[in-house]
Amino acid sequence: MEHGGAFFTGTYRNVFLEYGYPEKEIEAKVQSAWEEMFFGSEAVRIYHPAGEDMGYMVDTGNMDVRTEGMSYGMMMAVQMGDKDIFDRLWKWTHTYMYMTSGTHAGYFAWSCNLDGTKRAYGPAPDGEEYFAMTLLFASHRWGDGPEPFNYSEQARELLFRCIHNGEKGTGFPMWNPEHKLIKFIPDCEYSDPSYHLPHFYELFALWAKEEDRGFWKEAAAASRRYLQLSCHPVTGLAPEYAHYDGTPNNDRGFGHFFSDSYRVAANVGLDSAWFGADEWRREEADRIQAFFAGKDPADYRRYTIAGEPFEEKALHPVGLLATNAMAALATDGPNARASVDLLWRTPLRTGARRYYDNCLYFFSLLALSGKYRIWHPVQA
Template structure:
């Protein structure tokens, strides 16, 4: 398949703007808020605010995780999503050029995958092919193809998106079987995403790397029913993984939704699930459970106190860390977009008023802050 054979992507006819319609902010206030946040994220103080670093003497740039002292495909992918949504083509191209030249393997069993780091128990990290980053990059490339076209510059966005999807979907076939333990990114039977594409991750996933809204769009682009089936599987998995009373979703789960030993808690990685749930509801709105889940989740935090809840919990609700975390505040605000609770406006307001982290811990907080601003202003769109 070539770029000009890709099917067009179709999203909703309208995108809710909670900052305007719930908080009463003007279009000018919203635009200024987003532009200021982008400038800080990409061009602010290099030690306190920015995560975007151009490579001197090149047309490349990377997203830096100061806390973990590394470049992760998660940050690369989210940086590409943010820049394509904001029509920042130069920054987008620089990030993708870096990823292609530095992170994407050119040979061996993992050829085509992007190198990254994955967290393991004990607070350490291992080299891996992280499905979260891979999927964000692929989606960003499809959006770039739709927004800018693939024949107007030096990068064929559509072809790069097709190639990455082929690697994730057919890696084992490309390798003539499982080579050095490397597998497809998606389990061919359940259509769920492996925790990472390796035989050691069989039967294990992360709810936060299941992205049905993306899969529906890939089904449109590729005309491959596998992706629609993957979307249905992901939605079912979220229901199986979420705690029935608190709504909290664990970091890692088995394919049947039960938590993986030592990962049976709600922490920073799991926050990302909330964004995927909100996007799926806004873009496709096919699963009423998602609204029920949003109400249940915010109801849990409201019982603790909207300005008092911590950052890490057992999924039954027992608090493991009482220290507030801005990234969770931002994702709870996104959850407020699709919730119906009476106090949902307070969660949306908290996104508007809470500053993202600065210094060493800024990477995750500032990326999720920018994504929450785009989502709550109706600017996280399908192109």
């Protein structure tokens, strides 16, 4: 891995600024998107306050609350410096989504109704890893408070459960202990390439419980290897589900490039921004941007990872173009500028499917403006 990322330099690239967009317009674009998603009209916003001290993020396409969305909202809030929204989201999560009994005790129910009743009694590991990272950032930015706002303790305990559940015969870990790879769900033995966040695991290796830090360092390396196996060597496309050897898992038809897969480009970009872009990450970003170069977002589709299109249209074209733009953090290749320009020209999505698109859109705005940052512990 080449050094040069913000973890080592303390400097975050503002790709928009590098490409000539005025700083005031960049600031305004980020702030406007935040305001619209959290406080705007019913056609755009996805955040809703609940009572005096809680709030939730709505998956508007399914009319439920998901750990994915709650953890995404918490990441947005800590990056934007809004402790009130962060705490509201975390208290709703801790109150309604946390499971205290059953096979998955200690994890969070991945889907709840808007009133907080559970729609599922299983977790989705992408939520847990985001919860842990956001809680650590919150601890470093604002300091710990009384339970459940003892952020760092909550994060370390959650990470401990993610890798140790099942060791005493009950429950399942979220990472395969042999391969050090995150699972799609705890009680399965395959993965989802878009869940792989080696840039988070590098930080868990610094801030998790001391006895677990070696595991997270190994997990970061394993995930970087896994992404190289699962992303197609020509198109750069990754399947939604893949076996531990990286081959697409088509057992349920999820071995193609579709909604989950879009996040791989974003994750490669952010890993590069934080820890440096090595040759593979640059090539991966170039491949995926080249694949979509010249394609009309209105005609984005489901694809095999080799690039063969299906008739089925993409459900989340704005999310897809946003993640392709975020890959520019890994490359200055021939399609990087066009990918970023397309994002800049595209507004937030409105309508029923806006939730996933606009979450990915906002993360891309944060990252490309240098505002998606590592929050380190405050040094006394």
